[in-house]
Amino acid sequence: MNAYRIGRRQWLGAGAALAATSLAGCAGMSASGPSIGRVVVVGGGYGGATTARYLKLWGGNVDVTLIERNADFVSCPISNLVLGGYKQMSDVTRGYGGLKAAGVKLVQGEVSAVDVAAKKVRLAGGAEIAYDRLVLAPGIDFMSEQIGGLGPALDSGRVLHGWKAGPQTVALRRQIEAMPDGGVFAMFIPKAPYRCPPGPYERACVVASYLKTAKPKSKVLVLDANPEIQSKKALFEKAFKDRYAGTLEYRANAELKELSGNLAKLEFEDLRADVLNVIPPQRAGDLARSAGLVNINNRWVGVNWLTMESTAAAGVHVIGDATFPAPAMPKSGHMANQHAKVAAAAIIQLLKGEAVNPTPVVMNTCYSFVSAREAVHVASVHQYDAVDKTFKTVPGSGGVSAAANQIEARYALSWADNIWADSLALA
Amino acid sequence: MKAHHRVGAALLGLLGACSLAQAQAQHPHLARNLAATCANCHGTNGQARGDMKPLAGMPADKMIAMLGDFKSGNQPATIMHQIVKGYTDEQIKLMAAFFATQPAKN
Numbered sequence: 116m117n118a119y120r121i122g123r124r125q126w127l128g129a130g131a132a133l134a135a136t137s138l139a140g141c142a143g144m145s146a147s148g149p150s151i152g153r154v155v156v157v158g159g160g161y162g163g164a165t166t167a168r169y170l171k172l173w174g175g176n177v178d179v180t181l182i183e184r185n186a187d188f189v190s191c192p193i194s195n196l197v198l199g200g201y202k203q204m205s206d207v208t209r210g211y212g213g214l215k216a217a218g219v220k221l222v223q224g225e226v227s228a229v230d231v232a233a234k235k236v237r238l239a240g241g242a243e244i245a246y247d248r249l250v251l252a253p254g255i256d257f258m259s260e261q262i263g264g265l266g267p268a269l270d271s272g273r274v275l276h277g278w279k280a281g282p283q284t285v286a287l288r289r290q291i292e293a294m295p296d297g298g299v300f301a302m303f304i305p306k307a308p309y310r311c312p313p314g315p316y317e318r319a320c321v322v323a324s325y326l327k328t329a330k331p332k333s334k335v336l337v338l339d340a341n342p343e344i345q346s347k348k349a350l351f352e353k354a355f356k357d358r359y360a361g362t363l364e365y366r367a368n369a370e371l372k373e374l375s376g377n378l379a380k381l382e383f384e385d386l387r388a389d390v391l392n393v394i395p396p397q398r399a400g401d402l403a404r405s406a407g408l409v410n411i412n413n414r415w416v417g418v419n420w421l422t423m424e425s426t427a428a429a430g431v432h433v434i435g436d437a438t439f440p441a442p443a444m445p446k447s448g449h450m451a452n453q454h455a456k457v458a459a460a461a462i463i464q465l466l467k468g469e470a471v472n473p474t475p476v477v478m479n480t481c482y483s484f485v486s487a488r489e490a491v492h493v494a495s496v497h498q499y500d501a502v503d504k505t506f507k508t509v510p511g512s513g514g515v516s517a518a519a520n521q522i523e524a525r526y527a528l529s530w531a532d533n534i535w536a537d538s539l540a541l542a
Numbered sequence: 543m544k545a546h547h548r549v550g551a552a553l554l555g556l557l558g559a560c561s562l563a564q565a566q567a568q569h570p571h572l573a574r575n576l577a578a579t580c581a582n583c584h585g586t587n588g589q590a591r592g593d594m595k596p597l598a599g600m601p602a603d604k605m606i607a608m609l610g611d612f613k614s615g616n617q618p619a620t621i622m623h624q625i626v627k628g629y630t631d632e633q634i635k636l637m638a639a640f641f642a643t644q645p646a647k648n
Contacts, residue, residue, distance in 0.1 A: 169578070172586070173571075449582055456578045460571060472569040478579050478628060480621065494621050496628020512628035516620065523620055526583075529592035534582045536591055 150176050152247035152466035155236055157226050157402060159183030159211060161190075162435030162451030163252030165538040167219045169459035172540075177463065180220040180244060182236070185281065187211070188539055191311060192448050192481075193531050194280040198288050199321035200329075201487045207280060207531075213540035229406040231428045248462050250432045251408070251425075252451065253400025254279070255310050258414075261396050263373035263380075274374060274391045277318075278310060290390045291322060297332035301379060301388035303371040304339040305396040310436050310446045313346035313493065315339075315394060317483035320351070323359040324486045335363040336388065338381065340370035346445075347483060347493050347515050354485040354519060399437035408433060415439035420499060420506055421471055423458035432458045441506035444497060445479055452538055453477035475499045477506060482527030490524040491516040573636040576629075580637065589647035598644035605638040 151174065156167045159181055167181040188209045196202035215221050225239040235245045257276065259266040268274035277287040291300060300322055304315040319337045326333040344351050344365075355363050373380040377387050398404070398414035408416045408427045416433040417426040420441060425431045435451030444450060454477065461471040478496040485491060495513035497506035516523060535541060569575075577588065580597060584590045588597030597605065611617035612626045626634070 173574070452582055453579060456575065456581075460575050460578075464571075470569070472572060472575055474569070474572065476576055476579055476629070476633070478625060480583065480625070492621055494624050496625060498628070509628040512624060512626075514624040520620070525593050526620065529594050530583050532592045533585050533590060533594055537581045537586045540586075 148176055150178050151463070153178040153245065154180070154248050154250060154462060154466075155244055155246040156181045156250040156252065157183075157229075157236065158252035158254060158400070158435075159185070159188060160252060160254055160435065160451065161448035161534070161538055162254075162455045163250065164188060164211070164214065165452045165455035166250050166252065166432075166434060166459050166462075167214055168217060168538060168540045169456050170462065171214075171217045171219055173459060174463040174466075177466065178220070179218070180222060180246075181211070181214060182222045182224055182226055182238070182244070183211070184223065184225050186223060188535070189280040189284075190448065190531065190535065191278070191280045191314070193528070194277075194284050195314065195318045195321045196484060196487075197284050198277065198291060198318060199325040199487065200288070200292075201321070201325075204285060207284075209535050209539055209541065211539065213536075213542060216542075217540040219540075226402060229402070229431075231406065231431060234430060246430075247466060248430050248432065250423075250434065250458060250462070251400075251402055251406065251437070252433075252435050252455075253402040253437050255397040255399065255436045255446070256401045256404075257395035258398055259395050262371050262393070263375075265371075265374055265393060265395060268374050268391075268393075269395075274393050276394055277392060278314075278394050278397075287390075287392060291325065294326075294330060294333060294389045296330035298330065298389035299334045299336055299387070300326065300390045300392065301336040301338060301386065302392040303369075303379070303394060304337070304341065304345075305394055306340045306370070307345050308440065308446060309394065309397045311481070312445050312447075313351070313481055313483045316344055316346070316351040317485070318392075319363060319365070320354050320359065320483075320485045321487070323363040327359065327362050331362075333362070335359070336386070337363065337365045338369035338371065338379075339365065339367050342367050346481070347491055350485070350491040350515060350519060351483075354491075358486060397436075399433075403433060403437045406431070411439040420457070420504065421473065421475065422461035422465065423454055424461075432462065434458050441497060443495065443508045444477075444506060445481065445493075445495075447479055447481050449481060449534065450477065450479045452534060453479070455538075473499075473501065475506075480530065482523060482530055484524060484527065485519045488524050489519040489521055490527045491519050492523055492526075568636075573640040576633050577637045577640040585647065587644045588641045589644070591647075596647060597641040599646040600638075600641055602635070602638040602642040605641060606634060609634050609638075 190207045227239045228237040275287040323335040410427045423432045434454035436446040480494045590596040612622045
């Protein structure tokens with residue numbers, strides 16, 4: 116757990132943040148000319164971290180402050196392998212030290228309010244930080260109220276979502292380990308859109324893989340509120356059938372309505388399970404909502420795709436899972452990293468009073484493990500369409516693996532190594 | 543000598559006009575921004591880690607040929623044959639030129 120200790124030392128306390136911010140202008144001037152502006156980034160996941168990193172990489176004299184509530188970056192991608200016992204938390208945890216070395220000011224804290232008119236954010240401790248441009252990367256939060264009994268069940272820790280990597284991942288692994296042989300692990304998938312479309316099906320495979328060996332009489336029940344598997348459908352169907360027949364059972368159109376103890380109530384049946392893993396319906400993170408930026412379907416933030424600027428508030432850029440996506444654009448860490456680069460490039464130009472790139476491109480790659488040693492991918496490339504003012508996938512591009520294979524399991528881990536380094540400026 | 547010099551100057555003038563026209567049509571950071579879409583797998587500025595192919599410092603013609611082979615199917619791949627089809631030939635040239643100027647990872 117060395118990473119945790121290193122991580123904590125990187126952060127300024129909320130009190131020190133103000134002093135550091137007010138000094139920033141001087142530091143910029145003495146080095147190589149005056150600062151071109153102050154950018155505050157809230158949220159240090161894939162999107163926020165990458166924005167901070169690329170603002171420094173491409174912007175030079177721009178003051179960048181990253182506010183993040185956690186001491187370390189914990190990756191959702193690869194964290195399903197922790198649930199299967201194939202990876203440890205330290206394998207999916209990285210520090211923010213690279214960003215600090217790159218010149219990003221790190222503030223560990225919680226933003227309690229955004230004042231869009233006055234261009235400042237307030238921290239939970241009361242300190243305020245002013246900005247010229249703000250980037251919000253709040254990820255998702257849960258609509259637990261849509262499922263009876265879910266809120267209290269999650270609060271008590273009895274039911275886990277495991278859809279934000281960290282303590283939830285650790286606790287869910289413990290529940291799986293504590294299951295008796297012959298027990299039932301039931302996972303509930305919300306209706307799309309949700310974070311990481313293939314993630315639930317990967318989780319089902321990895322947990323089934325573990326149980327098949329460690330507790331062979333156990334079952335994995337996959338209860339999907341959607342009419343079908345949402346990503347890499349044929350590949351997951353084949354994995355379910357060829358590898359986990361007898362262990363894993365998949366049911367479509369199985370929406371969770373209510374929880375009561377260890378009883379899960381669906382529309383036409385009730386079922387009991389030893390582990391209830393409920394992935395709740397999702398919306399843009401709380402901060403986007405409290406800042407008044409949620410303007411699509413009462414759930415997501417609309418953005419201008421050339422700049423990632425919110426369509427609800429000038430000077431506020433929103434990236435990653437919180438956005439209302441362009442057609443066929445997944446909510447993924449990879450895509451959040453790509454959003455971040457569009458935002459960083461545009462913010463630098465806007466601060467300098469220059470034209471933004473009128474033809475951005477973003478692309479996505481998601482690897483999923485179907486067993487401890489084999490993976491499959493889905494990939495897509497999205498070019499900006501000036502007429503419809505959105506990203507569109509390029510016809511004939513992208514696709515999925517021909518079949519599960521071991522080479523792509525290696526690539527999946529190498530993808531993680533590279534994107535973590537790219538997002539966090541790791542040496 | 544004089545004739546050669548004049549031809550040379552005329553050619554230079556023509557090249558200058560071309561690159562000027564290109565610069566006006568193109569955003570100055572287009573190549574850099576396009577190349578950054580590769581960094582998730584191939585490392586920041588193409589300085590890859592682990593099993594991924596490093597792109598930093600690769601000669602542009604080599605990268606253009608390689609990506610062309612992925613696009614045509616001459617070079618089998620796990621994923622690159624699908625990704626490369628999302629980029630235009632012009633975008634590939636810009637990215638290749640960018641990566642060629644990047645220092646390889648230490």
